Amino acid sequence: MISREKALELLNTYVKTEWLKLHMRESEIIMIGLAKEFGEDEYTWGLAGLLHDLDFDYVNKDPQRHVLEFDSVLQLEGLNIGDDIPRDVYHAIKAHYESHPKIDEKRESKMDFALSAAENLSGFLVACALVMPDKKIGSVQVESVIKKLKKKDFAKAVSREYIYDIEKTGISLNRFIEIALVQMNSIADEIGL
Ligand SMILES: [Fe+2]
Numbered sequence: 668m669i670s671r672e673k674a675l676e677l678l679n680t681y682v683k684t685e686w687l688k689l690h691m692r693e694s695e696i697i698m699i700g701l702a703k704e705f706g707e708d709e710y711t712w713g714l715a716g717l718l719h720d721l722d723f724d725y726v727n728k729d730p731q732r733h734v735l736e737f738d739s740v741l742q743l744e745g746l747n748i749g750d751d752i753p754r755d756v757y758h759a760i761k762a763h764y765e766s767h768p769k770i771d772e773k774r775e776s777k778m779d780f781a782l783s784a785a786e787n788l789s790g791f792l793v794a795c796a797l798v799m800p801d802k803k804i805g806s807v808q809v810e811s812v813i814k815k816l817k818k819k820d821f822a823k824a825v826s827r828e829y830i831y832d833i834e835k836t837g838i839s840l841n842r843f844i845e846i847a848l849v850q851m852n853s854i855a856d857e858i859g860l
Contacts (some may be wrong), residue, residue, distance in 0.1 A: 669751045671710075674717050680725050681740060689858050691717055693789035693851055694782070700850035701781045704838065713755045713777050715782050719763055734764040759783075766798045784833040787826050788847050791815075794822040796860045804860040811842045 669677075682688050697718035702709040712842045722740050726732035737760060741752065759782040761772035774780050776818055792807060799806040815821045816830065833843040851858065 668711070668714075668744065668753055671714075671717075674714060677721060677744065678717065680722055681794070684724055687723055690786070690789055690793075691713045691720055692826045693793070693858060694719060694786040696854055697785040697789055697847045699784065700779060700846040701838075701843075702834070704846055705777065705836070706775070706840075711756055712752050712778060712781070714753075716785060718752075718756070719760045719782060719786055723759075730767075734761060734767060735769055737761070739792060763780045769788070780832050783826075783829040784836075784843065785847065787829045788833075788844070789851070791822050791830065792844075792847060792851055793858075793860065794825070798837070800822060802860065804848065804855050804858070807848060809841055809848065810842075812844045812848075813840065831841045 670687060678688060678691060682691065694716035695715070698712040699709045701707075702712035714823045720733075722736040724732055724735045725740055741748065746752055748754060755776060755778050757809040758772050758776065759778045761770055762774045762779045763782075763783045763786060765769055765773045772779075773784055785856075792804065792812065795807045795812055796802055816827055830843075833840060851860070
């Protein structure tokens with residue numbers, strides 16, 4: 668499996684957009700928190716979060732090519748699925764865009780559901796923090812996140828469905844948000860919140 672150093676090197680090579688880098692890092696830290704909660708492997712779960720949008724700048728943010736080209740990046744880098752990138756991580760990354768007609772992988776495993784939920788919640792929590800008077804992630808409360816999720820006009824682009832599907836992993840929405848807030852707050856300086 669690739670080291671975290673190698674994963675960061677990939678990120679720095681292929682991801683040039685600052686908010687996207689932060690989004691991938693935030694997804695990593697939430698995935699680590701979920702792995703801890705479930706007693707799963709923190710490194711592989713974190714890796715899925717860190718690499719999930721690796722091709723997004725590479726495809727110029729084209730939704731038609733996004734995630735499909737993840738394979739091209741791996742090929743360019745001479746990285747193998749199963750060897751360098753664990754199969755479960757690969758599956759979760761593909762399945763996080765299961766709505767794309769050319770992607771066969773569907774969310775099935777705990778890691779699959781966790782990744783899709785985590786990457787959607789990370790963006791949502793950033794939006795929640797930015798409307799706080801001090802713009803701090805530490806000021807965001809679980810209850811207010813739940814309320815905002817119900818407001819269709821708030822952070823419209825975020826898939827509520829994928830976030831609510833966290834319950835398919837066996838934890839409640841409340842617990843999920845609690846974990847994600849603690850995790851994001853632990854890197855608050857790094858993510859500028
Ligand atoms: Fe993402």
